[in-house]
Amino acid sequence: MTDRQHQPSGAILPLSLQGVGLFRDGKRVIKDVDCTFEGREDNAPGKTFIVGPNGAGKSLLLRICHGLVRPDEGRVIWLGDAAKDANTVKKRQAMVFQRPVLLRRSAQANIDFALSLRGIPRSERSDRVQALLQQTGLGRLAKTPARALSFGEQQRLALARALAIEPELLYLDEPTASLDPASAHMVEDLVEQAVSKGTRVIMSSHDLAQTARMADDVIFMHRGRIKERAVAADFFNAPKNDLARDFLDGKLLWWRRRSIYGSEGEPCG
Amino acid sequence: MDTFLDALSAAFALIFAGDADLLQILSLSLQVSLSAVAIAVLIGMPLGGLIAIRRFPGRQVLIVVFNALMGLPPVVVGLGVYLLLSRSGPFGVFGLLYTPTAMIIAQVILVVPIIVSLTRQTLDALWREYSETLNSLAASPAQSLVAVLWDARFSLITAVLAGLGRAIAEVGAVMIVGGNIDSVTRVMTTAIALEASKGELALALGLGIILLLVSVCLNLFGHGMTRLVTNEATQ
Ligand SMILES: Nc1ncnc2c1ncn2[C@@H]1O[C@H](COP(=O)(O)OP(=O)(O)O)[C@@H](O)[C@H]1O
Ligand SMILES: [Mg+2]
Numbered sequence: 001m002t003d004r005q006h007q008p009s010g011a012i013l014p015l016s017l018q019g020v021g022l023f024r025d026g027k028r029v030i031k032d033v034d035c036t037f038e039g040r041e042d043n044a045p046g047k048t049f050i051v052g053p054n055g056a057g058k059s060l061l062l063r064i065c066h067g068l069v070r071p072d073e074g075r076v077i078w079l080g081d082a083a084k085d086a087n088t089v090k091k092r093q094a095m096v097f098q099r100p101v102l103l104r105r106s107a108q109a110n111i112d113f114a115l116s117l118r119g120i121p122r123s124e125r126s127d128r129v130q131a132l133l134q135q136t137g138l139g140r141l142a143k144t145p146a147r148a149l150s151f152g153e154q155q156r157l158a159l160a161r162a163l164a165i166e167p168e169l170l171y172l173d174e175p176t177a178s179l180d181p182a183s184a185h186m187v188e189d190l191v192e193q194a195v196s197k198g199t200r201v202i203m204s205s206h207d208l209a210q211t212a213r214m215a216d217d218v219i220f221m222h223r224g225r226i227k228e229r230a231v232a233a234d235f236f237n238a239p240k241n242d243l244a245r246d247f248l249d250g251k252l253l254w255w256r257r258r259s260i261y262g263s264e265g266e267p268c269g
Numbered sequence: 270m271d272t273f274l275d276a277l278s279a280a281f282a283l284i285f286a287g288d289a290d291l292l293q294i295l296s297l298s299l300q301v302s303l304s305a306v307a308i309a310v311l312i313g314m315p316l317g318g319l320i321a322i323r324r325f326p327g328r329q330v331l332i333v334v335f336n337a338l339m340g341l342p343p344v345v346v347g348l349g350v351y352l353l354l355s356r357s358g359p360f361g362v363f364g365l366l367y368t369p370t371a372m373i374i375a376q377v378i379l380v381v382p383i384i385v386s387l388t389r390q391t392l393d394a395l396w397r398e399y400s401e402t403l404n405s406l407a408a409s410p411a412q413s414l415v416a417v418l419w420d421a422r423f424s425l426i427t428a429v430l431a432g433l434g435r436a437i438a439e440v441g442a443v444m445i446v447g448g449n450i451d452s453v454t455r456v457m458t459t460a461i462a463l464e465a466s467k468g469e470l471a472l473a474l475g476l477g478i479i480l481l482l483v484s485v486c487l488n489l490f491g492h493g494m495t496r497l498v499t500n501e502a503t504q
């Protein structure tokens with residue numbers, strides 16, 4: 001599982017966003033985002049969590065990083081602009097969407113498809129597909145149509161499909177939202193396993209307990225801005241940002257334009 | 270009413286006699302129309318798929334044009350192909366006029382817009398759902414096209430059947446470019462037209478009933494194929 005000899009060689013990280021902004025329906029939904037995600041070889045954290053109220057811009061930020069959405073302002077820079085072509089960069093990343101879209105095929109065909117896109121020969125694919133299905137607890141559902149799986153199984157299949165290509169960078173958009181505790185636990189395990197094998201994870205989560213449990217560092221977003229970025233322990237013990245503090249206290253409600261008590265607060269990090 | 274009963278008995282007589290002329294005409298009909306549809310599918314499905322998954326200037330215009338071309342009158346297509354293939358036309362040297370090949374060419378032109386438009390419409394919906402995921406998986410445009418065509422393959426049977434219906438039922442184009450030459454280019458529809466013009470209404474109607482039966486069989490086959498293979502994988 002760990003061999004990467006079939007993957008396009010060379011790292012793509014670090015990923016930097018510089019002055020990134022995005023407009024939707026005439027509104028700025030992502031504003032002045034500057035941040036960097038280091039590669040693992042620099043001993044950088046493996047898991048960055050993005051938290052913030054609903055509508056803060058977490059999903060859009062992940063999509064911008066992944067290259068699915070082109071920002072209207074600023075730049076997305078790979079490997080300090082030394083990265084090879086965009087296609088190579090794309091091929092080293094994978095994403096699990098908040099609502100995964102599975103192909104109208106069997107569970108195993110969904111994974112096989114991802115591998116075939118990476119030019120992995122048919123003879124090698126089936127062993128890897130079966131291994132991934134076992135690993136994600138979907139072994140006996142290999143031939144089941146993906147659309148007939150339960151939501152939790154679909155989420156795991158989407159994760160298996162993303163892990164299949166052994167990405168250097170994996171985006172997860174609230175992967176455990178609306179999963180039962182057992183499924184959520186399984187997903188968390190799989191993420192940890194991938195990280196231990198060297199994958200860099202950027203994950204949005206609305207689950208603060210999960211974030212505290214798993215995150216190496218935390219990005220707190222509010223209304224399209226990064227308000228704070230800190231090592232997880234620091235973020236939870238002593239958030240520097242007022243909004244982040246209110247968010248942790250549960251006072252920052254998603255429908256409020258401002259927090260109930262604090263002001264807008266200064267962006268940190 | 271009498272004519273209709275006569276037509277029915279004519280149809281049965283022809284079928285049970287295993288009339289050699291009838292079989293020859295029927296098989297040419299199927300040969301021409303099935304070939305035309307096969308070629309139209311090879312052209313129209315990738316084209317319709319590309320229109321569905323690519324965004325380019327003039328795309329909307331192209332969609333409207335192909336939709337409009339679905340209603341192209343067969344006689345007009347027949348005339349156009351006739352002018353191209355006639356001795357003095359640009360492709361006259363090939364001597365294709367009044368051959369089954371000419372009839373196939375005319376029917377391809379009639380069927381392609383149907384395949385393009387119905388494929389485009391079917392894939393539009395699927396693409397809305399798949400595009401971001403395929404993009405995330407780093408599928409190339411060609412790989413994406415193959416993926417959506419494959420996953421929509423059973424819905425696309427409807428497009429093929431619609432094309433086949435148009436091809437096998439049209440008379441205007443095959444009459445002009447084929448010439449309705451006995452045992453060379455005579456097909457079901459031109460034979461019906463001929464018998465009708467001779468006043469052999471019962472025979473014409475009998476042939477019509479046989480054509481209808483063939484059409485129903487083809488559709489049942491297509492429908493059965495869809496039913497047989499459609500499961501949750503394709504929902
Ligand atoms: N296509 C769109 N059109 C208009 N507004 C959008 C669109 N996509 C996202 N938004 C808005 O951008 C904001 C951020 O969205 P999102 O990134 O999905 O938030 P989060 O994932 O943090 O809940 C929301 O207010 C949302 O309504
Ligand atoms: Mg979201």
